[in-house]
Amino acid sequence: MGYTKRTSGGCLAIDVTGVLAATGGAIAGVPNPWGQTVAILRSTLYITTPSTGAANINIGVGATATTDSADIISALAVNGAVTGLAYNGHVMELGAKTNIAAPALWTSTTFVTFTGDASTVGLVATLFLEIAPA
Amino acid sequence: MTVHIESEGHGGCLTIHLVGAASAAAAGLGQIANPEGRTCIILRTTYYALTASTGAATLSVGVTTTGLAATDILNAMDAVAATAGTFWNGHVMQNGAKTQIAAPAIWHSTDYITFTGNATTVGLEGFLYVEYIAV
Numbered sequence: 347m348g349y350t351k352r353t354s355g356g357c358l359a360i361d362v363t364g365v366l367a368a369t370g371g372a373i374a375g376v377p378n379p380w381g382q383t384v385a386i387l388r389s390t391l392y393i394t395t396p397s398t399g400a401a402n403i404n405i406g407v408g409a410t411a412t413t414d415s416a417d418i419i420s421a422l423a424v425n426g427a428v429t430g431l432a433y434n435g436h437v438m439e440l441g442a443k444t445n446i447a448a449p450a451l452w453t454s455t456t457f458v459t460f461t462g463d464a465s466t467v468g469l470v471a472t473l474f475l476e477i478a479p480a
Numbered sequence: 481m482t483v484h485i486e487s488e489g490h491g492g493c494l495t496i497h498l499v500g501a502a503s504a505a506a507a508g509l510g511q512i513a514n515p516e517g518r519t520c521i522i523l524r525t526t527y528y529a530l531t532a533s534t535g536a537a538t539l540s541v542g543v544t545t546t547g548l549a550a551t552d553i554l555n556a557m558d559a560v561a562a563t564a565g566t567f568w569n570g571h572v573m574q575n576g577a578k579t580q581i582a583a584p585a586i587w588h589s590t591d592y593i594t595f596t597g598n599a600t601t602v603g604l605e606g607f608l609y610v611e612y613i614a615v
Contacts (some may be wrong), residue, residue: 354611
């Protein structure tokens with residue numbers, strides 16, 4: 347597990363590096379840094395360096411730091427010709443007066459987890475989250 | 481140079497003030513260097529018109545290398561229709577799940593946002609708001 351947090355452009359930026367393990371939250375399980383519920387409005391993933399081997403990554407809000415969740419990004423391939431590419435994460439809710447049902451609210455006790463379906467060694471990436479406090 | 485950074489703090493956006501000019505050359509209305517010195521991802525762009533161009537012209541704005549024209553933020557927007565007080569969405573935001581943000585191009589540290597008219601844009605004035613995140 348390896349991650350660091352910072353801010354950029356008003357977003358929370360989470361820098362992660364790949365790991366050998368393919369278990370839930372093995373890449374990272376990030377606790378809510380605000381201690382209060384927040385809504386995740388927009389998510390963007392930037393891949394600095396792809397994984398060495400073929401792998402897909404799940405990112406989402408999970409009950410524990412080891413929960414495999416995919417409501418931010420579901421099974422994105424992070425190997426191959428993806429160096430320097432940016433990806434939109436979840437589908438933003440753009441409908442008028444419509445419940446933002448996904449991703450799940452990031453409560454003070456839940457985690458944003460990063461999980462590979464195989465070794466993600468070599469991966470260097472940053473997830474940017476635009477949030478609104480509840 | 482007829483464009484300059486007006487403010488970097490308006491609603492979290494980079495704000496670029498544009499004034500039209502006679503030049504119809506590539507980047508003839510000016511260009512803005514990457515202000516972060518590192519890779520930036522442009523997420524949303526909005527143009528606010530203060531005054532329209534006097535004569536028929538279009539405005540193109542985009543990310544490219546110095547001195548070139550680009551259209552991946554605004555592609556031939558009607559500079560006469562951009563009348564006072566009107567807002568214009570820039571590029572189409574990517575909202576597909578786990579889909580590459582292919583446009584605008586990644587704003588690398590050595591790239592510019594360039595502004596190009598296809599004819600004289602004298603009379604045109606407005607603000608371009610650029611929401612971005614720095615990698």
